[in-house]
Amino acid sequence: xxxxxxDISSLMQSKVTWAVIAELLILLVCFLIRPDFFSIxxxxxxxxxxxSLIDIxxxxxxxxxxxxxxxxxxxxxxxxxxxxxxxxxxxxxALKFLRxxxxxxxxxxxxxxxxxxxxxxxxxxxxxxxxxxxxxxVAKGGIQPIIATLILMVCGRGVAQILTDGxxxxxxxxxxxxxxxxxxxxxxxxxxxxIVVVIAVALFTRKTAFGAFVESVGVNPNASKLSGIKAAGxxxxxxxxxxxxSGIAGLIYSSRIMSNDSNxxxxxxxxxxxxxxxxxxxxxxxxxxxxxxxxxxxxxxRTIVTFVYYFGIxxxxxxxxxxxxxxxxxxxxxxxxRKYFAKRAALRALRKGGMKA
Amino acid sequence: xxxxxxxxxITNPKYIMVYATIGIFLAIYAxxxxxxxxxxxxxxxxxxxxxxxxxxxxxxxxxxxxxxxxxxxxxxxxxxxxxxxxxxxxxxxxxxLHPLTCIAAxxxxxxxxxxxxxxxxxxxxxxxxxxxxxxxxxxxxVCSLISRESIDIKHPFIDALAGxxxxxxxxxxxxxxxxxxxxxxxxxxxxxxxxIIIGAFILQRTRFGRNIYAIGGNEQSAALMGLPVGxxxxxxxxxxxxxxxxxxxxxxxxxxxxxxxxxxxGELEVxxxxxxxxxLLTGGVGYMAxxxxxxxxKSVIPALITFNGNLxxxxxxxxxxxxxxxxxxxxxxxxxxxxxxxGQ
Numbered sequence: 001x002x003x004x005x006x007d008i009s010s011l012m013q014s015k016v017t018w019a020v021i022a023e024l025l026i027l028l029v030c031f032l033i034r035p036d037f038f039s040i041x042x043x044x045x046x047x048x049x050x051x052s053l054i055d056i057x058x059x060x061x062x063x064x065x066x067x068x069x070x071x072x073x074x075x076x077x078x079x080x081x082x083x084x085x086x087x088x089x090x091x092x093x094a095l096k097f098l099r100x101x102x103x104x105x106x107x108x109x110x111x112x113x114x115x116x117x118x119x120x121x122x123x124x125x126x127x128x129x130x131x132x133x134x135x136x137x138v139a140k141g142g143i144q145p146i147i148a149t150l151i152l153m154v155c156g157r158g159v160a161q162i163l164t165d166g167x168x169x170x171x172x173x174x175x176x177x178x179x180x181x182x183x184x185x186x187x188x189x190x191x192x193x194x195i196v197v198v199i200a201v202a203l204f205t206r207k208t209a210f211g212a213f214v215e216s217v218g219v220n221p222n223a224s225k226l227s228g229i230k231a232a233g234x235x236x237x238x239x240x241x242x243x244x245x246s247g248i249a250g251l252i253y254s255s256r257i258m259s260n261d262s263n264x265x266x267x268x269x270x271x272x273x274x275x276x277x278x279x280x281x282x283x284x285x286x287x288x289x290x291x292x293x294x295x296x297x298x299x300x301x302r303t304i305v306t307f308v309y310y311f312g313i314x315x316x317x318x319x320x321x322x323x324x325x326x327x328x329x330x331x332x333x334x335x336x337x338r339k340y341f342a343k344r345a346a347l348r349a350l351r352k353g354g355m356k357a
Numbered sequence: 358x359x360x361x362x363x364x365x366x367i368t369n370p371k372y373i374m375v376y377a378t379i380g381i382f383l384a385i386y387a388x389x390x391x392x393x394x395x396x397x398x399x400x401x402x403x404x405x406x407x408x409x410x411x412x413x414x415x416x417x418x419x420x421x422x423x424x425x426x427x428x429x430x431x432x433x434x435x436x437x438x439x440x441x442x443x444x445x446x447x448x449x450x451x452x453x454l455h456p457l458t459c460i461a462a463x464x465x466x467x468x469x470x471x472x473x474x475x476x477x478x479x480x481x482x483x484x485x486x487x488x489x490x491x492x493x494x495x496x497x498x499v500c501s502l503i504s505r506e507s508i509d510i511k512h513p514f515i516d517a518l519a520g521x522x523x524x525x526x527x528x529x530x531x532x533x534x535x536x537x538x539x540x541x542x543x544x545x546x547x548x549x550x551x552x553i554i555i556g557a558f559i560l561q562r563t564r565f566g567r568n569i570y571a572i573g574g575n576e577q578s579a580a581l582m583g584l585p586v587g588x589x590x591x592x593x594x595x596x597x598x599x600x601x602x603x604x605x606x607x608x609x610x611x612x613x614x615x616x617x618x619x620x621x622x623g624e625l626e627v628x629x630x631x632x633x634x635x636x637l638l639t640g641g642v643g644y645m646a647x648x649x650x651x652x653x654x655k656s657v658i659p660a661l662i663t664f665n666g667n668l669x670x671x672x673x674x675x676x677x678x679x680x681x682x683x684x685x686x687x688x689x690x691x692x693x694x695x696x697x698x699x700g701q
Contacts, residue, residue, distance in 0.1 A: 137685075155673055327495075335481070336482065
């Protein structure tokens with residue numbers, strides 16, 4: 001009996017629990033206002049399932065993918081501000097390769113100029129290298145991550161614009177459309193890609209010692225160095241993964257709009273990704289991380305946005321609602337509040353024990 | 358104790374980052390003068406325009422420098438400034454209020470939000486990054502709730518304030534004449550310089566300023582010394598809110614309109630100004646003089662690109678990024694060498 005109550009109190013102290021409760025509450029409100037919120041229908045013409053829930057998961061794909069990397073960066077005690085700019089860079093490079101002939105043939109068709117492998121591989125490689133550059137500044141230069149990544153955040157969009165001469169290209173190449181708008185096993189492709197990425201990152205961090213290395217470096221870099229962990233190597237790999245994942249998100253984003261939009265692609269993604277990680281219960285000062293929590297955090301952010309769209313509230317006002325709900329979640333997760341719950345649970349346990357005695 | 362002469366004070370190694378900023382600014386300015394001197398880069402007007410076109414960044418950078426010195430960060434400044442502009446535009450044009458009423462409301466909003474964020478950061482122990490990010494979302498969202506379209510500001514008071522200018526004169530043959538090409542200083546420039554001076558005074562000459570440095574150096578030691586850590590941090594964020602509102606007023610005077618998406622990403626430009634001015638994001642180090650030249654350094658690059666005329670304006674972003682990289686490397690070098698000296 002006492003063991004069970006102990007479990008509940010430790011659950012209440014866990015940040016992930018609060019995130020899940022918040023997500024369920026928002027969904028409940030959606031359901032109460034619109035009972036058809038949970039309905040999912042099948043569209044034979046596209047071979048895809050449709051519905052608000054599917055839409056939430058689909059639209060959260062980019063943030064979820066990026067925040068997988070961001071979770072690791074934050075577990076190291078850092079932040080990566082450059083991810084949004086890398087999304088723009090990936091889109092610009094992909095469209096550059098798809099539409100190298102844009103001057104000669106302004107109308108887009110179902111073709112690509114360069115080989116499709118290059119269209120997909122080069123943006124990913126470039127983004128991974130940019131991530132590696134961030135990691136190099138942090139690991140070898142000893143620069144604070146927030147500053148090191150600020151450089152690419154400031155320059156990245158400039159690079160993307162210059163690659164495409166400040167223009168916006170469009171394409172009609174159908175294999176490229178498949179990434180963001182196609183379907184596989186009745187699900188939209190972005191969801192499939194997200195699932196693959198989440199599983200890959202989870203396996204890499206939890207089935208190898210890498211996750212433990214990350215947590216150890218996040219708690220105390222010097223101590224982990226002394227215990228034989230190559231902190232620099234861990235940092236380099238984590239930033240490279242984040243860069244690569246931003247590249248994947250960039251391809252999905254540009255495939256959704258079949259164009260490059262260096263001004264708006266990935267705008268504020270760094271903020272959303274960091275929020276997703278923090279709502280998911282990973283502490284910004286580094287150490288323990290929770291990938292599952294991050295997925296829930298990303299879903300919360302997208303659910304709020306969908307909620308606001310769904311009920312016809314001005315799209316730009318989404319931010320105000322986001323702020324209010326996030327504020328509630330963050331205050332509930334804050335140390336004093338959690339300590340209060342812990343204290344109350346302990347008191348109750350004591351009282352019960354006293355009564356028995 | 359060794360007597361502090363003016364010379365030892367000036368050559369104090371702690372100012373080295375400020376001198377680096379000034380040196381690089383002068384180098385870039387000389388570079389511009391060499392390339393575009395014949396096109397008028399060297400005129401007083403070009404120099405004064407650096408202030409006029411970037412006064413709002415500078416005003417906000419004053420508050421941001423203090424926040425960064427405490428070891429915090431404030432991402433809400435762009436949104437709060439934008440909301441201030443929206444208050445003024447919506448209040449005067451749609452509601453028919455006097456601009457001063459709108460400004461008063463904006464001040465209450467900005468300082469209130471700043472104090473609230475400071476309170477959450479210190480007493481609820483939520484990271485500054487997340488708290489102020491939420492503040493940014495909130496201010497932007499409220500901005501969009503008020504209006505999604507750009508509103509022009511048409512009010513005689515605003516027109517008078519925005520149009521007020523002091524022409525720079527020179528003394529020729531017994532008469533004061535306007536210098537050619539005509540250069541002037543406006544309300545924004547004066548507000549910018551006054552805020553820099555106020556900021557420098559607070560940091561260097563008041564107990565509050567010393568507390569800011571102490572908290573940035575080591576918050577726990579500051580608390581153990583009995584310094585009012587919580588109060589200082591809350592007030593710093595409040596002061597930064599004030600600076601954001603003043604920056605918003607200055608921006609509204611500059612563009613004479615309010616728009617819900619104005620100054621997007623402005624917070625990072627402001628942080629960039631402070632960092633290239635020698636402020637360390639780890640806290641404890643930073644000077645207003647550095648921030649002043651940081652703002653000038655950041656604004657001289659777009660000026661150079663305008664003078665060139667052929668380059669895409671995006672090269673400005675890349676140049677700013679490279680500048681940031683250069684500064685971070687210098688800072689890193691300075692910190693490691695001083696650490697090594699301490700070690701010996």
